[in-house]
Amino acid sequence: MSDTPRLHRAGTTLLERARDLRPLIEREAERAETDGKLTAPVVDALHDAGLFGSWVPAPLGGAELSPAELLAIFETLTYADPSTGWVVMATCLENGTAGAYLGEDAVERIFKGPRMPLIAGQGTRTGVAVPENGGHRLTGQWSFASGMYHAQYAHSAAVVEGTDEVRIFITPIEDVKMLGNWDVLGLRATGSIDYSIDGVFVPESQSHAFALDEPLRGGAIYRLGLLDQALICHSGWALGIGRRLLDELAGYAAARSGRPGQLAGSDAFHTGFARAEAKFRAASALIRETWDGVERTLDDGGRLSVRQETMVRLALNHITATVTEVAAFVYASGGTTALRDGLIQRLFRDAQAGAAHILSGPQALRECGRELAGLAQGERWVVLGLEG
Structure with missing residues (x-):
C-alpha cells in the first residue's frame, strides 16, 4: 500500500441534490438554448446545491467525489439537459484540477470566497x-x-x-x-x-x-492527471444523453399505442428498439466496469497501467459511437415529431455535437487498437497517442 491518500468518497448527498434540480433544469432548457448559455436560475441552483464543488479537493471545502460518484452526477444532470451536464462537467473538472495542482498563493486567492469559483x-x-x-x-x-x-x-x-x-x-x-x-x-x-x-x-x-499527476492537495483521483480525469466527464455525459434518448422514444411510442399504423405496433420498431437498448446498456456496462477497475487501482495506491489507460479511452470512444447510433435510431423513429423543434430534435443535435469532441475522436481509437493488438510494446499514453 502506498502512502498516497486513498480515494475520497462523499456519498449520495450531491447526487440527490442533482436529481432534485431536474424539474428546474428541464423548465429552463428551452430558454437556455435560445440564450446560448445556462439561465441564471439554473446556475444559482447549481451553486446553492454545491455541485460546482463536486471535484474540488476536500481540504478546500469541496466534495472531492470519486470517479464513480462523478459519473453519476454528470449522468443525472445530462439526463435533465445535455447542455447543463456539459457545462457542469467542464467547469467542475477545471475547478478540481486548479484546486489540486495550483500553488498556495493562487489557491488562497481563487478559493477564498463564500461560493466555489467557476x-x-x-x-x-x-x-x-x-x-x-x-x-x-x-x-x-x-x-x-x-x-x-x-x-x-x-x-x-x-x-x-x-x-x-x-x-x-x-x-x-x-x-x-x-x-x-x-x-x-x-x-x-x-x-x-x-x-x-x-x-x-x-x-x-x-x-x-499539463501533465502533472501528483496533487499538492486532495486524494487519489488527482493522480490520474488532467487528461484521464477529463475522460470521466465525457463518459458521464454519454451515459446521461443515451439513456434520455431511449426513454424519450419509449414515451413517444407509448403515447401512440393502440392507434392503427403507429410506431407501437411495428415489429421493425420493436426489433430496432431492442437492439438500441442492448447496445447502449453494453456500452454503459463497459464504462462502469472500466472505472470500477480504476478506483480499485487508486485505492491500492497504484497508478494506471498502459492497458487501463487504453480501456478508459476505448470505453469513452465506444459509448460515444453507440450514442450517435442510438440518436440516429431515435430521430428516424420519431417521425415529424423529431423533425420539428422539440426535445427529441434537441437531444439528437446535442448527441452529434458531443460526439465531435476530440477525446472521442478517431486518433485515440486507432491507438487503442494498436495497444490492444500488442503493437505498442514499451510505449505509454501521452494525451491521445502512444509514445515510446
Whole structure:
C-alpha cells in the first residue's frame, strides 16, 4: 500500500441534490438554448446545491467525489439537459484540477470566497507563454470554452517559449476577451465560445504543468492527471444523453399505442428498439466496469497501467459511437415529431455535437487498437497517442 491518500468518497448527498434540480433544469432548457448559455436560475441552483464543488479537493471545502460518484452526477444532470451536464462537467473538472495542482498563493486567492469559483476554458489548443520574473506572460486564442459566460476565471493551455513545456494557466475573467461566436448545431446552451488573452502576466502559482499527476492537495483521483480525469466527464455525459434518448422514444411510442399504423405496433420498431437498448446498456456496462477497475487501482495506491489507460479511452470512444447510433435510431423513429423543434430534435443535435469532441475522436481509437493488438510494446499514453 502506498502512502498516497486513498480515494475520497462523499456519498449520495450531491447526487440527490442533482436529481432534485431536474424539474428546474428541464423548465429552463428551452430558454437556455435560445440564450446560448445556462439561465441564471439554473446556475444559482447549481451553486446553492454545491455541485460546482463536486471535484474540488476536500481540504478546500469541496466534495472531492470519486470517479464513480462523478459519473453519476454528470449522468443525472445530462439526463435533465445535455447542455447543463456539459457545462457542469467542464467547469467542475477545471475547478478540481486548479484546486489540486495550483500553488498556495493562487489557491488562497481563487478559493477564498463564500461560493466555489467557476473556471472555464480550453486545455487542448495552446497559446504561448513567455517566461518572466515570477511567472509568465500569456498570449493566445482558444476555442470551445464551455461555461465561459458564467466563469470568474479562465483555464488556458499554452506552450512555454524556449522549453516547449505545456502548462495550464488560470487567469481572472477580466483578462479575457470573449469572442462570442457560438453558432452551432447542438449543445447551444453551453456557450462554448472562442476567447483570447493578450500579453497578460500570470504569476507562477497560477499555472501548473499539463501533465502533472501528483496533487499538492486532495486524494487519489488527482493522480490520474488532467487528461484521464477529463475522460470521466465525457463518459458521464454519454451515459446521461443515451439513456434520455431511449426513454424519450419509449414515451413517444407509448403515447401512440393502440392507434392503427403507429410506431407501437411495428415489429421493425420493436426489433430496432431492442437492439438500441442492448447496445447502449453494453456500452454503459463497459464504462462502469472500466472505472470500477480504476478506483480499485487508486485505492491500492497504484497508478494506471498502459492497458487501463487504453480501456478508459476505448470505453469513452465506444459509448460515444453507440450514442450517435442510438440518436440516429431515435430521430428516424420519431417521425415529424423529431423533425420539428422539440426535445427529441434537441437531444439528437446535442448527441452529434458531443460526439465531435476530440477525446472521442478517431486518433485515440486507432491507438487503442494498436495497444490492444500488442503493437505498442514499451510505449505509454501521452494525451491521445502512444509514445515510446
